Amino acid sequence: xxxxxxxxxxxxxxxxxxxxxxxxxxxxxxxxxxxxxxxxxxxxxxxxxxxxxxxxxxxxxxxxxxxxxxxxxxxxxxxxxxxxxxxxxxxxxxxxxxxxxxxxxxxxxxxxxxxxxxxxxxxxxxxxxxxxxxxxxxxxxxxxxxxx
Ligand SMILES: [Zn+2]
Numbered sequence: 001x002x003x004x005x006x007x008x009x010x011x012x013x014x015x016x017x018x019x020x021x022x023x024x025x026x027x028x029x030x031x032x033x034x035x036x037x038x039x040x041x042x043x044x045x046x047x048x049x050x051x052x053x054x055x056x057x058x059x060x061x062x063x064x065x066x067x068x069x070x071x072x073x074x075x076x077x078x079x080x081x082x083x084x085x086x087x088x089x090x091x092x093x094x095x096x097x098x099x100x101x102x103x104x105x106x107x108x109x110x111x112x113x114x115x116x117x118x119x120x121x122x123x124x125x126x127x128x129x130x131x132x133x134x135x136x137x138x139x140x141x142x143x144x145x146x147x148x
Contacts, residue, residue, distance in 0.1 A: 003027035004052045024052050037064055044087045046122035047073040053130050059137070069106070072114075076133075079140040082107055082114040083133070085122060113140060 001010040008027045010018075018026040022034045023045040037043050041064045051063050051074055065075035067082070074083040084100075086092070092100075100116060107114045115136065122129050 001025055003030055004055065005030040023049050040064075041071050043073065044085045044119055046087070046119040047083075047085045049126065050074060050083070050085065050117075050122050050129060053126050054133065057130050057134065059130075059134070067107070067110075067112070070103075076137065079137045079144065080112045081133075081137060081140060082112050084114060084116045085119050086116050087119045 001015045002008060003010055003014075003026050004024055005026060006029075010025060010027060014028055014031070015025055017028075018024060018031040018034075022031060022038070024034075026034060034048060038045075038048075043064055047063065051061055054061050054074070054076075059076065060078070061074050061076045061083075062072075063074060065072045065077075065082075067075070072082045073085045075081070076083070104114045113136075117129060
């Protein structure tokens with residue numbers, strides 16, 4: 001058991017505390033940082049799991065990236081990809097749905113692609129989610145080359 005952020009060896013308690021509240025293995029210091037992030041932005045645990053899974057796959061992303069208007073759960077700036085984790089997908093109201101569409105429209109206008117991933121997909125299909133994001137990144141990279 002090591003901290004996913006700094007690779008420090010974790011004791012049993014560190015491991016237990018971090019797994020319980022953040023869902024990932026983190027040392028006390030990095031667990032504290034994630035807890036602050038969750039308190040400040042109400043970050044879904046699945047966003048944190050996905051962030052570290054992407055990191056393991058060699059993809060640098062940013063958690064809670066401020067795009068000038070709002071905080072994006074995960075942003076991969078290299079290919080201008082924004083990822084939002086929907087934590088209550090089944091309970092989406094029409095108001096939230098139209099807001100999501102409008103936000104997606106604004107990001108497209110700014111050259112960003114927004115994908116929304118239901119939290120249960122991250123929880124149950126983490127590897128597949130990462131593989132699909134890698135595929136999306138390849139597609140975006142190819143498109144960026146065509147435009148430039
Ligand atoms: Zn650490």
